[in-house]
Amino acid sequence: MERALTFDLVRRFPRGPTVRARAELALDGGPVTVLFGPSGAGKTTVLRALAGLDRPDEGTIRFAGETWFDGAAGTFVPPQRRAVGLLFQDYALFPHLRVGRNIAFGLGRLGRAEREARVAELAARLRIGELLGRRPAELSGGQRQRVALARALAPSPRLLLLDEPLSALDAPARAELRGELRRTLESSGVPAVVVTHDRVEALALGDRMIVMVDGAIRQAGRVHEVFSAPADVEVARVVGTENVLEARLARRSEGLAVVRAGPVELVAVDPGGLEDEAYACIRAEEIVLEGAPGAPTSAQNLLSGVVVGRADEGPLVRVRMDCGVPLVALVTRASAERLGLFPGRAVAALVKAPAVRLVPRTG
Amino acid sequence: MDEAALRLSLVLATLTTLLLLVLGLPLAHWLATSRLRWKFLVEAVVALPLVLPPTVLGFYLLFGLGPRSPLGRAWEAVVGHRFPFSFEGLVIASVLYSMPFAVQPFATAISAVDRRLVEASHGLGVSPLGTFFRVTLPLSWNGILAGAVLTFAHTLGEFGVVLMVGGNIAGETRTLSIAIFDHVEALEYGAANRTSALLLGLSFGVLVLVYALQRRPFFRWNER
Numbered sequence: 001m002e003r004a005l006t007f008d009l010v011r012r013f014p015r016g017p018t019v020r021a022r023a024e025l026a027l028d029g030g031p032v033t034v035l036f037g038p039s040g041a042g043k044t045t046v047l048r049a050l051a052g053l054d055r056p057d058e059g060t061i062r063f064a065g066e067t068w069f070d071g072a073a074g075t076f077v078p079p080q081r082r083a084v085g086l087l088f089q090d091y092a093l094f095p096h097l098r099v100g101r102n103i104a105f106g107l108g109r110l111g112r113a114e115r116e117a118r119v120a121e122l123a124a125r126l127r128i129g130e131l132l133g134r135r136p137a138e139l140s141g142g143q144r145q146r147v148a149l150a151r152a153l154a155p156s157p158r159l160l161l162l163d164e165p166l167s168a169l170d171a172p173a174r175a176e177l178r179g180e181l182r183r184t185l186e187s188s189g190v191p192a193v194v195v196t197h198d199r200v201e202a203l204a205l206g207d208r209m210i211v212m213v214d215g216a217i218r219q220a221g222r223v224h225e226v227f228s229a230p231a232d233v234e235v236a237r238v239v240g241t242e243n244v245l246e247a248r249l250a251r252r253s254e255g256l257a258v259v260r261a262g263p264v265e266l267v268a269v270d271p272g273g274l275e276d277e278a279y280a281c282i283r284a285e286e287i288v289l290e291g292a293p294g295a296p297t298s299a300q301n302l303l304s305g306v307v308v309g310r311a312d313e314g315p316l317v318r319v320r321m322d323c324g325v326p327l328v329a330l331v332t333r334a335s336a337e338r339l340g341l342f343p344g345r346a347v348a349a350l351v352k353a354p355a356v357r358l359v360p361r362t363g
Numbered sequence: 364m365d366e367a368a369l370r371l372s373l374v375l376a377t378l379t380t381l382l383l384l385v386l387g388l389p390l391a392h393w394l395a396t397s398r399l400r401w402k403f404l405v406e407a408v409v410a411l412p413l414v415l416p417p418t419v420l421g422f423y424l425l426f427g428l429g430p431r432s433p434l435g436r437a438w439e440a441v442v443g444h445r446f447p448f449s450f451e452g453l454v455i456a457s458v459l460y461s462m463p464f465a466v467q468p469f470a471t472a473i474s475a476v477d478r479r480l481v482e483a484s485h486g487l488g489v490s491p492l493g494t495f496f497r498v499t500l501p502l503s504w505n506g507i508l509a510g511a512v513l514t515f516a517h518t519l520g521e522f523g524v525v526l527m528v529g530g531n532i533a534g535e536t537r538t539l540s541i542a543i544f545d546h547v548e549a550l551e552y553g554a555a556n557r558t559s560a561l562l563l564g565l566s567f568g569v570l571v572l573v574y575a576l577q578r579r580p581f582f583r584w585n586e587r
Contacts, residue, residue, distance in 0.1 A: 053482050079485040086486035092479040096501045105497075106487030155488055 009059035027191035034206030052079035085152030093136035100132035263324035267300035268356035286355035287329035391469030421527025472506020
């Protein structure tokens with residue numbers, strides 16, 4: 001049968017908000033689901049309930065035909081019998097054990113030779129072979145993350161749960177490890193749920209995403225679809241970037257990267273680490289609209305298209321366009337009136353190269 | 364020198380410490396990790412011997428386990444002799460009397476272990492008992508050792524409970540502190556001084572060991 005994770009859970013906090021979350025995740029297509037939302041939205045509550053570390057007050061959790069939790073029937077499968085790999089925000093390595101023993105910690109039922117072989121295999125895969133004899137206190141943040149990942153993967157879990165896997169790192173290490181983490185998750189073949197409040201992380205790591213706001217799940221779908229078409233104003237505010245286009249690197253020139261999104265080419269500043277696939281992100285308020293292609297400007301990107309819809313938001317107007325790729329621009333009401341921005345109107349969208357933010361994707 | 368009394372005190376202190384490790388560790392673990400609302404009642408009961416006069420504890424033990432009570436008759440049927448004025452009775456009384464000196468440092472040490480490490484172990488499929496021996500104990504051993512040493516020292520020096528429950532039977536219930544009392548009553552100040560000096564040296568040595576083993580303070584009230 002198809003592997004799926006479904007949950008519908010309620011957890012109340014004595015002097016805090018109530019988290020009510022329900023979702024259904026098919027785990028076979030696309031390995032990584034991002035659980036995205038601002039801090040305090042209830043993401044970690046959901047993750048802890050999935051792991052079996054906390055017991056929800058009501059509801060059900062089912063995984064691949066097994067019932068992990070059923071509040072009405074009193075079913076609760078403890079974390080030991082869920083076969084789930086956990087990665088904690090600060091990695092929670094056992095400080096009294098060397099790296100090799102940390103990785104082997106969950107392999108108690110294997111024989112000594114098998115255990116050592118498994119540790120060696122994971123150490124090679126995560127390139128931490130030379131660290132096996134060290135203590136966690138002697139490792140850098142990035143090394144700790146790799147060791148924690150190896151430890152979680154060692155017992156061959158059926159599901160990986162990662163809580164803010166990059167937030168304990170400093171910014172340069174984070175950028176470096178994002179792509180690596182994505183590759184590791186993908187090559188492991190284990191479906192993963194990643195909790196994050198960081199847009200770039202969500203875009204770089206996720207195939208699908210679930211948006212949580214104020215203790216409830218507001219939207220679920222493919223990552224760029226959620227970014228491009230938020231279900232409501234709340235989600236739009238949380239995800240922040242209106243235009244997220246799937247793109248491929250076309251060429252590089254003069255420190256800039258030229259990517260191809262559908263039929264159009266976009267010039268952007270090269271973020272580094274870009275191999276082939278990327279998301280090109282443009283905030284709606286960064287797009288300048290013109291009535292028709294005219295005199296040359298300093299903007300590197302000029303996309304011709306046609307208005308397909310508009311929504312008035314107080315003093316601003318949100319204009320949806322088809323420029324070969326769907327684009328959303330945010331302009332003032334006065335500009336919209338002057339240009340006559342109604343469906344069917346031909347327009348040109350100008351975007352400066354630095355406003356096109358590329359998030360590299362691997363795989 | 365009261366060799367019999369010294370031997371008896373050492374055996375009593377060792378047995379009490381071992382029993383409190385076996386009984387006190389699960390209790391301390393429960394106190395450190397339970398989120399039950401009524402936990403404070405158990406905490407209060409455990410701390411009771413700290414404030415209660417030893418005579419009160421001794422009196423109720425005699426009352427509850429004496430030959431006239433049902434529990435006392437059951438004790439006699441199982442052990443073969445009466446509870447009061449026996450070595451076994453002394454062990455039971457010492458365990459109860461030293462309970463807070465073991466359980467409180469144990470609980471403090473266990474609660475200082477990062478909960479996420481315990482959760483990580485559970486997530487890796489290791490049972491709660493396995494997690495206790497592979498994660499909690501290795502990370503809290505110095506606090507637990509401190510509690511054990513303190514229990515040993517405290518039992519070595521107890522007097523009131525021993526006198527109430529055990530009386531003063533040479534080789535059976537006559538401990539070092541009782542021996543000192545006897546010497547003073549008999550005006551044998553030289554003998555009392557030798558035994559007292561021994562107890563003083565022993566107690567001081569034990570406390571030096573505790574504080575040397577312990578890098579951080581193990582009393583809660585020393586923590587900032």
